[in-house]
Each structure stands twice: as structure tokens, then as C-alpha cells.
Amino acid sequence: MIRIDNLVVQFGGARPINELSAVLTAPVAGLIGPNGAGKTTLLNVLSGFVRPIQGTVSLGDQALLPMTPLQRVRAGLRRSFQTEQVVEDLTVAGNIAAIADHVVGPRHRPGAVDEALAFVGLATVADRLGHSLNLYQRRLVELAKCVVGKSKLILLDEPAAGLTEEEGKMLRELVLRIPMEFGAQVLIIDHDVELIRSMCSETMVLDYGELLALGPTHSVLADLNVRRAYLGEF
Known part of the structure; x- marks a missing residue:
């Protein structure tokens, strides 16, 4: 379980993460949002590459923010990159x-x-x-x-980008096996809505660093505000 409470990241006058609070409990969860929403910044906070000015983040009962990136790896956090x-x-x-x-x-x-x-x-x-x-x-x-x-938490940043349809399908099947076989929670960032829909039982949507929606993926993707902000529908 990932618990985020009142998280603020500030770069100069900009706040890519602004008072974000959320709890993610699904074995495979999704993180989506338009460009500039703060998704990669949040992954960098979880990984230890960016230090917030406010808030807390915990993985289960472990507080992440006091740890160095290496300590987080040893505590069970893993990450892939684009x-x-x-x-x-x-x-x-x-x-x-x-x-x-x-x-x-x-x-x-x-x-x-x-x-x-x-x-x-x-x-x-x-x-x-x-x-x-x-x-x-x-x-x-x-x-x-x-x-x-x-591993306890695996962060995957666009894991299927550039793969063929068949390769993407095989990779998705592997990722979906992780919680059962390794006991780790998976958080996936991706722009592919259909990939998120097919893999994630829970999805969080960020918009300009703030929480726009969080809940069962099918409900989140059907939300009118999400469709306007992320999918460009009116």
C-alpha cells in the first residue's frame, strides 16, 4: 500500500505536486494524466530523486522520505525508466x-x-x-x-512503449503475475489508456500536480472531468 499525505514539490515558483493526498491499495495500480500533470515528479519523489518541501509518503508501515534512494531499494522499492x-x-x-x-x-x-x-x-x-x-x-x-x-513496490514508467502488439501483450501478462508470485504492488505510468484499462484495477489521475480522480479504473476513465482533462473530450 502506498500512502501519500499532503505532498508538495516546489521548483522555484512552480508546484508540480501540490498538496497531494492519496492511498493506493490495488495490486496493480495506474497513474495517468496530461503532460505536465506531475506523474514523473511523483515517481521521482517515490524513488528518492526529488525531495518534497512538505508531506509524507509511506510504503506499508515504512516512511519513505527519510530514506536515501539505495535504502529504498533495499526496503523493496524498484523502478524502471522510459x-x-x-x-x-x-x-x-x-x-x-x-x-x-x-x-x-x-x-x-x-x-x-x-x-x-x-x-x-x-x-x-x-x-x-x-x-x-x-x-x-x-x-x-x-x-x-x-x-x-x-520487492514490495515496483514503479513502471511506460513499460510497453515501442513494443509490438504481441510483445506488449506478453509483457502485460508478466506484470500481472507479479503481485501473486512476488508479493509486490505495481504502479504503472502510461499514456496508453487501453493498457491501463486492461491491467490496473485502480487508477489515479493527476492534473497540474493535484488529484483529479482516484478509484476503480473503469469508473475513473468514465469520469467526465477525467475525459476532459486527459482524453480531450468535451
């Missing part, structure tokens, strides 16, 4: 092991890496270098890095 962060001269297994080094002990690292590789279906290419992977395989490496160790 541009995948695959180290080109490391193997697939090496990329995953680099995260595992921070979250599991040396004795458990091989098992944790093997489990993540098996989950995403990359065990047969574990020894290939990052630079030789296609886009879909790179996205799978990112997903494996997110589930390695004992």
Missing part, C-alpha cells in the same frame, strides 16, 4: 546481479538471479551481453531487475 537502463557490457545475468548485490546476501544472490531470469524467460540468454539484446529483451531485463530480491 529509456531502459541496461548496462551494455554486462551479461543479462550480470545486469540482474548488479541489483541483487544490494538486496540479497552473496549466498542468496545466484538463486535470486536465477528466479528473476526464469520469471521473464531469459534464462537461455543469461550469458549474452546487453548490447546484443533487442528492445523487448531489454525490457525483460528491466522487469527482472525489478523483481529480483524481495
Whole structure:
């Protein structure tokens, strides 16, 4: 569960997040909003890359804001980026092991890496270098890095962008398995409304840093204010 209370982020005179309060409890939740709504800023706050001037954020019973980014990773927070962060001269297994080094002990690292590789279906290419992977395989490496160790919250930023329809479908099926198989909550940012509709039982909508809507995805996407602000309908 993610709990956000009275969160304010300020850059000069602008407030990309303005007195935001929300509780997200769904196993797979969505985060949408028009460009400039504050979505990426919120992910950066959760990840520890941006420090708010006000408010609190907790993951379960753990307060996130006092933690460094590395401490958050060790506490179970994982994140993917719009541009995948695959180290080109490391193997697939090496990329995953680099995260595992921070979250599991040396004795458990091989098992944790093997489990993540098996989950995403990359065990047969574990020894290939990052630079030789296609886009879909790179996205799978990112997903494996997110589930390695004992993850609790996984933040996915446009995970299916650039993939074919079939690749996107396979990736979505993997993401939907995460809560049951790894016990982690997933928060997805995406501009693809149909992807959000198909994956997320709960969705939060931001507009100029403020909460516009939060609730069951089908109700949120049918909300007139959401359709006006995000979908451009009048």
C-alpha cells in the first residue's frame, strides 16, 4: 500500500505536486494524466530523486522520505525508466546481479538471479551481453531487475512503449503475475489508456500536480472531468 499525505514539490515558483493526498491499495495500480500533470515528479519523489518541501509518503508501515534512494531499494522499492537502463557490457545475468548485490546476501544472490531470469524467460540468454539484446529483451531485463530480491513496490514508467502488439501483450501478462508470485504492488505510468484499462484495477489521475480522480479504473476513465482533462473530450 502506498500512502501519500499532503505532498508538495516546489521548483522555484512552480508546484508540480501540490498538496497531494492519496492511498493506493490495488495490486496493480495506474497513474495517468496530461503532460505536465506531475506523474514523473511523483515517481521521482517515490524513488528518492526529488525531495518534497512538505508531506509524507509511506510504503506499508515504512516512511519513505527519510530514506536515501539505495535504502529504498533495499526496503523493496524498484523502478524502471522510459529509456531502459541496461548496462551494455554486462551479461543479462550480470545486469540482474548488479541489483541483487544490494538486496540479497552473496549466498542468496545466484538463486535470486536465477528466479528473476526464469520469471521473464531469459534464462537461455543469461550469458549474452546487453548490447546484443533487442528492445523487448531489454525490457525483460528491466522487469527482472525489478523483481529480483524481495520487492514490495515496483514503479513502471511506460513499460510497453515501442513494443509490438504481441510483445506488449506478453509483457502485460508478466506484470500481472507479479503481485501473486512476488508479493509486490505495481504502479504503472502510461499514456496508453487501453493498457491501463486492461491491467490496473485502480487508477489515479493527476492534473497540474493535484488529484483529479482516484478509484476503480473503469469508473475513473468514465469520469467526465477525467475525459476532459486527459482524453480531450468535451
